[in-house]
Amino acid sequence: MGHKIVILGGGTGGTLMANRLRRLYSREEADIAVVDKDDAHVYQPGLLFVPFGLAHAEDIVRPRHRQLHKGIAFHQTEIDRVELDENRVELADGTRLLYDVLVVATGARLAPEETEGLTGPGWMENVFTFYTPEGAAALHEALQRFDGGRLVVNIVDMPIKCPVAPIEFAFLADWYLGERGIRGRSEITLATPLDGCFTKPIASKHLTYLLEEKGIGLEVEFAAGEVDGPGGRLVSFDGREIPFDLLVTVPLHAGAEYVERSEGLGDSLGFVPTDPGTLQSLARPNVFALGDATNVPTSKAGSVTHFEGEILTENVRRFLAGEELDATYDGHANCFIETGFSKALLIDFNYETEPLPGRFPTGVGPMPLLKESRLNHLGKLMFQWMYWHMLLPGRDIPGIAPTMQMAGKHRAGQPV
Ligand SMILES: Cc1cc2nc3c(=O)[nH]c(=O)nc-3n(C[C@H](O)[C@H](O)[C@H](O)COP(=O)(O)OP(=O)(O)OC[C@H]3O[C@@H](n4cnc5c(N)ncnc54)[C@H](O)[C@@H]3O)c2cc1C
Secondary structure (H helix, E strand, O other): OOEEEEEEOOOHHHHHHHHHHHHHOOOOOEEEEEEEOOOEEEOHHHHHOHHHOOOOHHHHEEEOHHHOOOOEEEEEOOEEEEEHHHOEEEEOOOOEEEOOEEEEOOOEEEOHHHOEOOOOOOEOOOEEOOOOHHHHHHHHHHHHHOOOEEEEEEEOOOOOEOOOHHHHHHHHHHHHHHHOOOHHHEEEEEEOOOOOOOOOHHHHHHHHHHHHHOOOEEEOOOOEEEEEOOOOEEEEOOOOEEEOOEEEEEOOEEEOHHHHHOOOOOOOOOOEOEOOOOOEEOOOOOEEEOHHHEOOOOOEOHHHHHHHHHHHHHHHHHHHOOOOOOOOOOOOEEEEEEEEOOEEEEEEEOOOOOOOOEEEOOOOOOEEEOOOEHHHHHHHHHHHHHHHHHHOOOOOOOOOOOOOOOOOEEEOOEEO
16 A cells, blocks of 8 residues: 655645655555645735735636646645544544645744734724735725825734745835835835844845835834724834834734644644754654744745755655655745845845855856845746746756755855
């Protein structure tokens, strides 16, 4: 009998893992099943562009099952819970799936209801999030109606998916309001719980400089406790207030709810404690995790999920063959940061090494690191094609390794 591999979640990580494993094993060697609650796969980086009319919500969504290669079973239903001692997953439609290896790829869930007043009066009127297709589309309408005033972008708490996305939103809002001729009578403020605009100090310095250059205000160490939509007030736990006419929130993130119902699988936020090098869960040796669902200390990003997937495919193979796991995943992350006016910055980093200046990939590549350029902006746009045609089908991207490469990077002006 073949191995039974069950993958929870059919988003970025679940889809690319299923396709990579399907290529690795014949149908006789392994049964592969993917579970997801819906059939709409959203290209999430595209959500950033929807509020500004640069993309349409319907153009960044494709049927989920169509991204899975032939020979992968797709169960469209909620996951109820995982019974770790029985090697079994219970689905909401009553199906029970037994597994030899379980891959958790159920991402992060938005929990706006956890912040007082956030989803109360004003929600979807003058308070929006662009982190969902519906929210991004509604915010597009609101931005078209916006006639100047105070626009506040707020990160409620960390961790969040794509920690640069709110900064990118502020940059694009600066560009968009300028195009509409109302930038002069608008104030843009980014309010963050961090002590700088980004999690990594060197990149944070570069991004803070860009925020200042564009006249975007920055409120740091702002732990949002309450939203008063009708009164237009964002209030922190320590009593600071930021008035707004339009609030763009990035709500609290948590793991999937079934993780909390599955004894021993997750932590108090519903994320899965995971070995940062091998991506094996700490819950059981035959349970692995990747993407936003883990607690590994790197960004919650599609690039991370993709790099993890390359190493995790090999580790599933090694586990099933009784071999020692590869422990080399280093937290590699790679993000384009849209800065408006058809330019973007590129950063490349890992658990230990901060984003450094230089060129990407591997020093001979054309894209400058930590520097605005049009080429980086084109790279960001091209990434959507690569997502559907290379990343999800589980193909390697030529010249880009799953671990961070130091060639072409500079520390204090010196090549590394
Ligand atoms: C606005 C925005 C911009 C972004 N920009 C970038 C970017 O520029 N670059 C980048 O690298 N990353 C970016 N990201 C982050 C990137 O999209 C995610 O990190 C990536 O999709 C994570 O993949 P994942 O497989 O872990 O989770 P997901 O792709 O979110 O998949 C999780 C899946 O699990 C399913 N699921 C969850 N719970 C259940 C349940 N109980 N039952 C059944 N199914 C369930 C969900 O339906 C979903 O399909 C962005 C994200 C957002 C929101």
